[in-house]
Amino acid sequence: MIEQAAYLVAFLTGAYLVGSVPFGTIIARAHGVDLRRAGSGNVGATNVGRVLGRKWGYLCFFLDVAKGLLPVLVAGWLLRGLAARQGEGFPTAMHQAAWLSAALGAVLGHVFCPWLKFRGGKGVATALGVVLGVWPFFTYAGLAAFALWIVVTLVSRYVSLGSVVAAVAFIPLFLGVNGLMIGWRRTLGLWPLLIFATAIMLLIVVRHRGNIQRLLAGTENKIGRKKQDVEGQRE
Secondary structure, three states, X not given: OHHXXXXXXXXXXXXXXXHOOOHHHHHHHHOOOOHHXXXXXXXXXXXXXXXXXXXXXXXXXXXXXHHHHHHHXXXXXXXXXXHHHHOOOOOOHHHHHHHHHHHHHHHHHHHOOHHHOXXXXXXXXXXXXXXXXXXXXXHXXXXXXXXXXXXXXXXXXXXXXXXXHHHHHHHHHHHHHHHHHHOHHHHHOOHHHHHHHHHHHHHHHHHOHHHHHHHHHOOOOOOOOOHHHHOOOOO
């Protein structure tokens, strides 16, 4: 128990530092641009693509995914080794808590970035990396949610709408996929993962509250809109 608690603290701290790397800001500054004062003012991949071009937006997206994926993969690998040494099944509730501390740290580091006065991005890409890394309990549901994000975004041309829909859909996808994959009884034992998934979903929705208001008002930015049309707006 003490060793698992030590892992929890170490994972949370390490993942927070990894998640706090502001790749969008770094990429923009390399081009002589202050991302906070360009486009929508957001430091995420969408605004990077809007201001600097799609290839830089894609690069930022994959880097933001990676900073959620890598800490969680490392944490899962270490915890599986710990469980094997202690002769325990995996994942127990304590294993899940320690594993999720890495996931939480990565997302919080991105959303509340200490290098940007605790004002970071909205956490969608980093959360995607997290769910892909919690193998296999989040992974398949995460891939399904990502596919849904692609479809909704391409059809509506609203990145924010795709993000919110995918976040909300993740909970039933998580329950359904794991119920079919490992059985409903074992799925109930994943309650720490479910609580975490619900908290992240709510965080993403709250971080998109301005976008939701603009969607309802019909003033939200669409994919392909010219840079000058969004200059001065803030997501």
